[in-house]
């Protein structure tokens with residue numbers, strides 16, 4: 001590490017908005033540690049994340065995960081210059097464990113605390129891999145909890161919503177279709193795997209909200225999910241075999257098609273030539289491939305963090321915290337709370 | 350030794366600072382009891398900062414942390430437990446968890462606090478302060494009480510007994526932690542007293558989207 005880099009602030013980031021307990025350490029834009037514990041296995045039999053189970057797991061994992069992050073980075077807690085934590089959006093009970101822990105570390109270390117927006121953190125994490133974000137950029141964030149198209153004029157100060165899902169998150173549609181096809185939860189990875197053997201044009205599933213009068217940047221995945229279920233159930237009722245690979249590939253194609261078409265259109269309409277992908281669904285191989293293809297055709301520079309950094313983690317929160325420190329943004333008030341539906345316009349509160 | 354005590358097992362969060370001498374004598378230097386409802390996460394560290402300032406010390410002067418482990422409503426309860434764990438970890442201090450009901454009232458008594466869903470958390474204590482029953486969670490009508498009852502007086506009618514109002518106190522938390530403060534290496538890991546399983550039922554079958 002260079003001497004200059006050592007002078008940059010060391011930021012400790014906490015993420016507990018869903019089932020991942022993430023603790024990250026970032027110095028400037030350099031990723032030092034990304035420790036993660038997950039309660040995913042405990043939710044599997046429920047077919048979805050159970051908030052109380054996630055919250056209990058966060059509490060158990062918190063201090064050990066901090067220790068792993070410090071060890072991975074080779075630093076002491078006393079070296080930390082600022083603390084950042086996801087203040088929303090997310091599951092309230094889960095958010096509060098991370099928020100309380102972050103506040104306590106900040107108090108004990110006498111360092112400033114930044115309560116930050118989870119979605120903005122998904123954008124910030126890309127800077128750890130690909131350097132400073134072009135501003136303005138467009139960002140497409142898709143996971144089990146969110147599906148948003150964001151305009152980012154200034155990541156530390158101004159993030160605007162271009163569009164969002166009006167019903168299910170894209171990741172939820174993956175989970176529900178996986179269930180219909182008899183695949184495990186979470187549904188993203190098994191559908192991605194099955195789809196590789198299938199024909200994406202086999203079944204023409206609906207593309208939600210793509211009519212001429214529909215909101216150009218909003219998403220809807222509820223109708224798609226229902227269409228897949230109807231199609232599969234009709235086959236089953238007729239006693240015919242379900243072509244699982246073709247269903248998976250055709251469903252995945254419909255999701256990737258709508259997401260990338262709308263993201264590219266938003267870039268074009270706003271005259272923006274940089275697009276960042278983030279969220280767990282950004283790990284989907286077809287979404288990545290189609291985004292690359294369409295961005296290349298449209299002259300848009302596409303930035304996609306590695307799958308590990310696309311899913312929820314503490315490093316993304318530390319990355320945004322680092323940006324806020326650098327920009328001289330005032331820290332959060334001591335009585336900052338969590339907000340399960342924190343608006344995207346609020347980068348830090 | 351300077352001890353920071355926290356509890357968020359009830360709607361009134363408690364943060365206190367006490368000086369404990371080697372012979373076990375405890376003097377409470379500052380205490381905040383904040384009616385915070387479900388805003389524990391917002392207000393707890395503020396209260397800690399307040400008691401440190403009121404006592405004229407800094408967080409670096411604290412020698413040990415004591416926290417109530419409940420029973421109490423889960424979301425609020427976790428705020429106190431994780432705050433204590435994180436504060437202690439950041440400063441390399443021992444952290445001691447105690448049953449929050451042990452810190453309500455003193456002497457021979459039954460303690461009742463609000464468990465929501467028309468139930469109470471309860472525990473019973475002998476004259477020397479030793480817990481002899483509970484902690485448990487029960488409908489007040491089903492709790493047979495013998496002797497004085499302290500805690501949440503709103504349950505008096507359903508208990509069929511007078512309830513003397515009492516809350517978690519700093520002195521009570523330190524008293525409950527006395528043995529472990531004398532020998533911090535004996536402190537057990539911080540495990541909240543949830544007393545209830547998470548509300549979650551695995552689906553037995555998924556209903557079809559289409560109905561025929």
Ligand SMILES: [Zn+2]
Nearest residue numbers: 118143279312
């Ligand atoms: Zn996320």
